Amino acid sequence: MAGILRLICIFLYTPLCIAEEVRVLPQFYVEYGEVVEGDITSVTIEGVQIQREDRDRALIVPWYAIDAWGSGWQVPPIFQGIAKNSRIGYARRIRGDLSGCASLYIQVAPELVGSESDMGREIFSGLLDEALVRGDFYDASVAYRCYQLSLGDPIDQIDDRYGLHIGIPMIPGSSSDHQLVDIAKKLAEFDGVDMKLIRRLEQISDNSFDDSPHSELLIKERSPSAWQTILGQDIYLYMFSAQANPDPDQRAEARRWLLSRAESKPDTWIDLWCRLAIGSSYIYESVAANDESMCSLGVIHLLHAIVRFESEYPMLARVARELGTQALIEQGRFDEAAQLFGGMED
Secondary structure, X not given: OHHHHHHHHHHHXXXXXXXXXXXXXXXXXXXXXXXXXOEEEEEEOOXXXXXXXXXXXXXXXXXXXXXXXXXXXXXOHHHHHHHHXXXXXXXXXXXXXXXXXXXXXXXXXXXXXXXXXXXXXXXXXXXXXXXXXXXXXXXXXXXXXXXHHOOOOOOOOEEOOOOEEOOOOOOOOOOOOOOOHHHHHHHHHHOOOOOHHHHHHHHHHHOOOOOOOOHHHHHHOOOOOOOOOHHHHHHHHHHHXXXXXXXXXXXXXXXXXXXXXXXXXXXXXXXXXXHHHHHHHHHHHHHHHXXXXXXXXXXXHHHHHHXXXXXXXXXXXXXXXXXXXXXXXXXXXXXXXXXXXXXXXX
């Protein structure tokens, strides 16, 4: 009798052991065909946290990297839009469609401001690349600051000595339809670091200089910032003063400082930035004073930016071309616009 009971117990217990051995874990198919398998410990806007049996630390798989999932698991409804938009946006970015990528990333971005995660780094890196191609320096500054807050790796275009992103000068961009304004508001709420640069870029792009600080205050102010050194702030402050100071004498003083910097750093990005700001300043001056000669002076500096720097900095050279073309067309100098700038198109 005891033997029969032992056999019955073994018969009943064996399926339980087998079930434990063949327990199906959730599977996620990520980039390059890799399969990540393990217990899901949490699901957030940053992705799915998975505890793998062979690892001590949990792995967070970002939404943009998940191609598919198996084992009957479904994305919680609250994250379905994030998962879809980030994944499709990532695929578009990989194939070079930055505009299509940004249109999806921007829907995810507001909730990731300040997130120290792969999700935040990817989303804001994509928005930064697209803003630079579009020539919208306001949006680029917002995206770059958010990328920094996500603790992203250093970007190639950063000048370590000045603490500046070479691709984001303080000049009007080719787009005044800033797409990251709502994200900038989130950034201002989250981040205590100086937001003056972003506000000043918006002023320059929108030609709204009524509340511009005086040059003396601009030059003296020294607010701590994770993205600007003292040297970098000087360049930004003089660029802003040259284009936005309500006092023409202060604008002229700023142009002299910028020209001196350009001549002391020839054929560098500093030279390029200064030429762009001086050109933009003279064009603004020509409108305020109704003086065509001022416009011509501005055009000369913009031509410097194109002829000398187009091969190394094509995006900034394109912005210089757009500024010069627009300035001449607004004065009715159509032939000059075509001759000086139109003829340089590839």
